[in-house]
Amino acid sequence: MRSRDSASIIHADLDSFYASVEQRDHPHLRGKPIVVGGGVVLAASYEAKAYGIFTPMGGRAARALCPQLIEVPPRFDAYLEASKAVFEIFRETTPLVEGISIDEAFLDVSGLRRIAGSPREIAVELRRRVRTEVGLAISVGIAGTKFLAKVASAVGKPDGLLEVPIGTELDFLHPLPVERLWGVGPKTAEKLHARGITRVSEVAALEREALVGMLGRGSGHHLHALAHNQDPRPVVTGRRMRSMGSQQALGRARPRSAADLDATLIGLVDRVARRLRGSQRVGRTVILRLRFGDFTRISRSHTVPEATDETIVLLEALRGLLHAELPRIATEGITLIGISVSNLEDARAVQLALPFGGIDRRSLDAAVDQVRDRFGSSAIGRTALVRRGLSREAPRLPDRAEAS
Known part of the structure; x- marks a missing residue:
């Protein structure tokens, strides 16, 4: 049986990355509803999200929801520079870093307790460094699997830290809406909702073959495993962009x-x-x-x-x-x-x-x-x-x- 220390996978995800960089670099934008992009929303600040604005919403629809919305042209060089600075902090925290996009990564901090503290202490220090050295907020989830760490960081947003200790995973996961399962988009959610399935616990209660018949072999097997927190994937380092x-x-x-x-x-x-x-x-x-x-x-x-x-x-x-x-x-x-x-x-x-x-x-x-x-x-x-x-x-x- 795994010990409590097995909850040592961190998912770190910068909050509203493009919009946050703009608010960091332009103080007059802080606390205001802004979107990056004009014709299509590439990113929205949390102040804009409060009006129901999301990506990739059209600019006209976003302005209809929030007339005082501020549109900012994208500055991809600035975002790339900020990403590099954050990933440097990741790699100084642990050599086991798996980047999955410009603004998020998995970190394996197992084996670092003696030199850096518990996973939670490591996450607290990581968030502090990103805030003070790069000027950005980052949300962190800690769990025993990559999937659950990612769910935890999403639930903890914005600017949060959420740990799911070993032994409590299903208590945390099962009450969540099915949309929290990795891979459940609008179409899959619609199929599940049509059958009265709205919570992860209801997905977990189904037999694997029932899910396969409902969603197809790939999606059925995938969601059945995730609903039971079955995710054996390790943090993979050295992966290069395709x-x-x-x-x-x-x-x-x-x-x-x-x-x-x-x-x-x-x-x-x-x-x-x-x-x-x-x-x-x-x-x-x-x-x-x-x-x-x-x-x-x-x-x-x-x-x-x-x-x-x-x-x-x-x-x-x-x-x-x-x-x-x-x-x-x-x-x-x-x-x-x-x-x-x-x-x-x-x-x-x-x-x-x-x-x-x-x-x-x-x-x-x-x-x-x-x-x-x-x-x-x-x-x-x-x-x-x-x-x-x-x-x-x-x-x-x-x-x-x-x-x-």
Whole structure:
């Protein structure tokens, strides 16, 4: 039988991350209802959430709920910098850190009692450091499984610490609404509610096969296990991101010139390419995601011959994908552009092409990164990228294009 010390998995989750960074950096926004993003809410402060505003609600609907709402444009470089600072504190707390997004992670603090105290004492110190050193609130859950630690941090929000001691797990879990189960979204919740199932205890009371018949094999087995707190997964370190991306909400659908769209694309590519180089990653597949005025979405992908982190190579491939969609954009309007780079590899393990007979673009990228690291992201731009733009003729793609 496991001892009380087995409750040593911490789930740490920054509260309303993007909005909190904005309130930290702009004192006049503190205590006020704000959202990050205009056309679509990317993040909402707790003051805004009190009005029923949530992500990814449309900006118009959010303003209808809260006329005094303040909309703030996203600053992804600031969020990335804050995330790096917080994750540095995580790794100074324990080497066993599993990041699952830019603003949350699992930490295994088993075996640290003699040098750092109990899991609760470690969590208290972690929260103090994030507050004082980074200026952000973070909620923490402590439990014996990853699933329950995540549930505990969510129940403890905002700015809370909640521990679920070994032996009390089901007493804590079973009274909760079914939406607290990892993987229960609106559609699954609707199916459960239609059968009068609203609490985790009611899911736990069902036979496994009954859940399978109701939700399908994968979801049935998954929810049956979680309702009994069966989650054997350890905290996994060393996991690398499978892709890196960024997106920009454009507000309401209206006519936009090719130059405006290209400027947005350049900003997104510049941001993602810089992140790739900062993490020593290169990728082979670029993905363009668009949301049109009627809220339909598409994604288009393209694979280049060699893995790269070069801004211009990634940009030209994405320009080709965007150019192909210009006729539809002109007809239906566009409200969001997103990009990502996938099929990532470690740049140190890849033989990168040498700049024979041409410009050493990697050195240029490195020089631009150094200037921005020292003087800020707006300190230098790339005139050559803007000058080329989205031409009337489709850009030549370096390799085959794939639609998805």
